[in-house]
Amino acid sequence: MKATRLAALVVLAVVAVKAGQHAKGWFAEPEGKAAAADAAPKSRIVQADADQQYRGDLVLVDKTHPVREAGRLDDVVNLFEHPELKHGYGLMDTTVSLSKRVAEKWQALADAARADGIRHFVINSGYRDEAAQKKLYAEKGSDYALPPGYSEHNLGLSMDVGSTTASMNAAPEGNWLSKHAWEYGFILRYPEDKTAVTGIQFEPWHFRYVGLPHSVIMHDRGWTLEEYLAALKEQHTLTALVDGVSYEVDYYTASPSGETAISVPADGAYTVSGDNDDGIIVTSSAGGEKP
Numbered sequence: 348m349k350a351t352r353l354a355a356l357v358v359l360a361v362v363a364v365k366a367g368q369h370a371k372g373w374f375a376e377p378e379g380k381a382a383a384a385d386a387a388p389k390s391r392i393v394q395a396d397a398d399q400q401y402r403g404d405l406v407l408v409d410k411t412h413p414v415r416e417a418g419r420l421d422d423v424v425n426l427f428e429h430p431e432l433k434h435g436y437g438l439m440d441t442t443v444s445l446s447k448r449v450a451e452k453w454q455a456l457a458d459a460a461r462a463d464g465i466r467h468f469v470i471n472s473g474y475r476d477e478a479a480q481k482k483l484y485a486e487k488g489s490d491y492a493l494p495p496g497y498s499e500h501n502l503g504l505s506m507d508v509g510s511t512t513a514s515m516n517a518a519p520e521g522n523w524l525s526k527h528a529w530e531y532g533f534i535l536r537y538p539e540d541k542t543a544v545t546g547i548q549f550e551p552w553h554f555r556y557v558g559l560p561h562s563v564i565m566h567d568r569g570w571t572l573e574e575y576l577a578a579l580k581e582q583h584t585l586t587a588l589v590d591g592v593s594y595e596v597d598y599y600t601a602s603p604s605g606e607t608a609i610s611v612p613a614d615g616a617y618t619v620s621g622d623n624d625d626g627i628i629v630t631s632s633a634g635g636e637k638p
C-alpha cells in the first residue's frame with residue numbers, strides 16, 4: 348500500500364496548491380462570492396457558475412451526454428513534445444496528446460509500474476479533437492467508434508494503453524493496471540462485467556482519469572462511473588478514508604437558472620466537478636492538511 352499512500356499525498360498536495368491559486372475551471376472561484384460567515388466557520392457558500400455541471404474530472408460522456416464546450420480542457424499537450432512526461436513508456440505516434448495534469452498522474456503510475464518491473468506500456472491514443480474523432484468514426488464505423496463529441500477521448504481525460512509484448516488481456520502491463528490503476532486516480536472505464544451499464548464492449552485498454560478519492564471508492568464498491576454518479580445523486584454524500592486522509596464527496600443538483608450555491612471548506616482543499624448532466628460534485632479533504 349506504499350504506492351497508494353504516495354499517490355494520495357501527491358494528489359492532496361496538488362489540490363491544496365491549486366485551491367490556493369484560483370485555478371480556472373477545476374475549482375470554485377471564491378473571491379468576492381463567499382457568503383457572510385460566522386466566526387471561525389468550517390464551511391462557506393460559494394456560487395458554482397452555470398457551466399460547472401459540464402466540466403471537471405467526473406463528467407460522464409456517452410451516447411446521450413456529449414462533451415460540452417465548457418468540458419473541454421485547456422491544458423492538452425502533445426506528449427511527444429514533453430519528454431518530462433513520457434519517460435519509461437512508449438507512444439504510438441507523434442500525435443498522442445493528453446491533459447498535462449492527467450499526463451503527470453500517468454507518469455507517476457508508469458514510474459511505480461517500472462519499479463515493479465512493468466516497462467512495456469505504450470499509449471496508443473489519448474485526446475482526440477473533433478477532426479480526429481470524425482476521421483476515426485468514418486474509418487471504423489459505429490460498431491467500433493463513437494461520433495465526434497460523444498467519446499471520452501474528446502475530453503483529454505482518457506487514454507488507450509497497450510503493451511508492446513502482448514494484448515492487454517494477456518500482458519503483464521494489463522494485469523498490473525487492473526490491480527493498481529485506481530491507486531493513481533485512474534479507472535478501467537469499460538469492464539467486462541459491466542457492459543450492460545456502460546453500453547460499451549469490454550475495453551481492457553481504455554483508462555479514464557477521475558482522481559482521488561473517486562477511483563478508490565469506485566474500486567472498493569465495484570462501481571463504474573455511471574454507478575458512482577447514480578449513487579452520489581441518490582445518497583448526496585459519500586465519505587472515504589484514503590491512507591489516513593478523510594474525504595467527503597457531496598452532490599448538488601445544479602440550478603436550472605444559473606448559478607448554484609455549494610458549500611465548500613472554509614480553509615481546506617476542495618475540487619468541484621460536474622457530472623455532465625444536472626449534478627455538481629464537491630470533494631473536500633478534512634482540514635485540507637496532510638495527516
Ligand SMILES: [Zn+2]
Pocket residue numbers: 500505506507552553554
Ligand atoms: Zn479508448
